[in-house]
Amino acid sequence: MHPAFVFQPERLDAPQPGPLHGMRLGVKDTIDVAGWPTVANCRLYQGRVATADAAIVARLRALGAVPVAKLATWELGAGTGEVQEAALAPPPPHPFAAGAFVGGSSTGSGVAVSLGLVDIALGADTGGSVRCPAASCGVAGLKPTHGWLPEAGAIAHAPLLDHIGLLAPCAADLLPVVAALGAPASALPDRPRLALIAGWHDRAEAPIAAAFDAACARLEAAGARLARQSAPIAVAAARDLVRRIGLPESSARHQAVLQAPPGQVSEGLRRWLAPGAMVSRADQVAAIRRRDALALAVDAMLERHDAILCAGHARLLPNADDEAGCVAYCLESPNCVFNLTGHPALSVPAGSDARGRPVGLQLVGRRGEELALLHLAGWFEQPVPAASARPAFASLG
Numbered sequence: 001m002h003p004a005f006v007f008q009p010e011r012l013d014a015p016q017p018g019p020l021h022g023m024r025l026g027v028k029d030t031i032d033v034a035g036w037p038t039v040a041n042c043r044l045y046q047g048r049v050a051t052a053d054a055a056i057v058a059r060l061r062a063l064g065a066v067p068v069a070k071l072a073t074w075e076l077g078a079g080t081g082e083v084q085e086a087a088l089a090p091p092p093p094h095p096f097a098a099g100a101f102v103g104g105s106s107t108g109s110g111v112a113v114s115l116g117l118v119d120i121a122l123g124a125d126t127g128g129s130v131r132c133p134a135a136s137c138g139v140a141g142l143k144p145t146h147g148w149l150p151e152a153g154a155i156a157h158a159p160l161l162d163h164i165g166l167l168a169p170c171a172a173d174l175l176p177v178v179a180a181l182g183a184p185a186s187a188l189p190d191r192p193r194l195a196l197i198a199g200w201h202d203r204a205e206a207p208i209a210a211a212f213d214a215a216c217a218r219l220e221a222a223g224a225r226l227a228r229q230s231a232p233i234a235v236a237a238a239r240d241l242v243r244r245i246g247l248p249e250s251s252a253r254h255q256a257v258l259q260a261p262p263g264q265v266s267e268g269l270r271r272w273l274a275p276g277a278m279v280s281r282a283d284q285v286a287a288i289r290r291r292d293a294l295a296l297a298v299d300a301m302l303e304r305h306d307a308i309l310c311a312g313h314a315r316l317l318p319n320a321d322d323e324a325g326c327v328a329y330c331l332e333s334p335n336c337v338f339n340l341t342g343h344p345a346l347s348v349p350a351g352s353d354a355r356g357r358p359v360g361l362q363l364v365g366r367r368g369e370e371l372a373l374l375h376l377a378g379w380f381e382q383p384v385p386a387a388s389a390r391p392a393f394a395s396l397g
Contacts, residue, residue, distance in 0.1 A: 005072070016063070020064040023119045024066060029108070030073055031154045033057055034053045038050050079104065079272050092108055095137055099319050101136055101320045106132075110123075123166070126157045130166070131335050138358035138360075139349060142345075145344045184368050184369075192225070193224070193226075194226050196216065205315060216380075218379060243276075298343055302366045307365045312347050334362065335362065344368075345363070
């Protein structure tokens with residue numbers, strides 16, 4: 001069993017008839033599958049077995065997809081790249097860039113999709129946890145409009161920020177899944193208008209700026225109209241809002257982690273959760289008001305443009321054993337901005353750096369326009385060479 005898999009049943013259920021008939025579904029091990037363990041790589045959850053499918057698993061199963069494995073995650077599906085010494089298992093190795101970080105917290109989802117072990121994978125995204133491993137592993141990762149995919153049956157952190165998301169080899173592979181799940185039809189104009197937010201990567205390493213410029217060139221060649229726009233918020237300010245809005249909820253939900261004896265949970269996880277208890281309700285409410293203003297600003301930008309293009313990360317993919325580099329890779333990403341606003345956001349593979357490590361860009365659309373976003377990604381998506389050799393969808397029958 002590959003390290004991206006943490007549970008694989010001896011016998012698979014027969015696929016139901018439907019538009020996704022026989023599609024192999026991997027499920028992040030924070031999301032329930034009936035009769036399977038949901039351990040979340042956390043010692044406190046050992047022995048926990050789900051009694052029912054999570055709502056999203058039930059929907060995909062009814063459409064014909066077949067759960068084939070539970071996939072690796074960071075401890076409790078949480079953190080920002082810190083070493084998790086008490087986790088039940090380390091992250092799986094990178095699928096093709098030896099020694100590289102695989103992102104998180106949906107680590108196994110990115111790796112399993114990149115290797116072709118599953119056709120689609122479920123992840124959960126509170127501050128970038130679908131898009132980060134997608135970018136790290138050279139695949140597509142969609143955080144849809146907030147609330148569009150049901151979260152019942154998944155380990156929650158912060159309902160105001162939590163999203164269930166999807167990963168697949170490329171945006172085109174997500175199209176039939178998103179359509180089958182009932183995404184509203186949304187047409188893409190012949191000459192779509194894109195807002196370019198370069199400010200989030202102006203001081204980034206050169207290969208990221210080069211990938212951004214190359215994507216812009218492909219978009220213009222296809223007929224898109226591009227206009228540079230100011231960032232609606234600084235990344236550090238967005239991270240502060242996430243901390244003030246999300247951490248109080250997460251720490252309240254996971255008191256067992258904070259109270260666990262030494263060795264039962266990682267100290268990095270405990271340090272990540274603990275500040276939530278120190279955020280006052282008044283401070284949280286003020287942060288939610290600022291979040292609401294940010295969401296309106298992004299809405300206004302998307303009234304003038306059909307989508308937003310920005311960097312997925314400001315740093316190149318670090319080594320997996322570089323804790324400070326991994327934390328910086330996560331914290332300096334603008335991914336979290338769109339957990340705050342709730343707009344659909346897609347990590348799009350955009351080639352690789354000189355070391356062969358993937359670079360991802362981020363495409364953001366209007367609420368409910370996931371299909372248009374996925375079609376637009378096809379205009380500039382550039383899978384890394386190793387990714388293009390992945391096996392195509394293979395039905396289970």
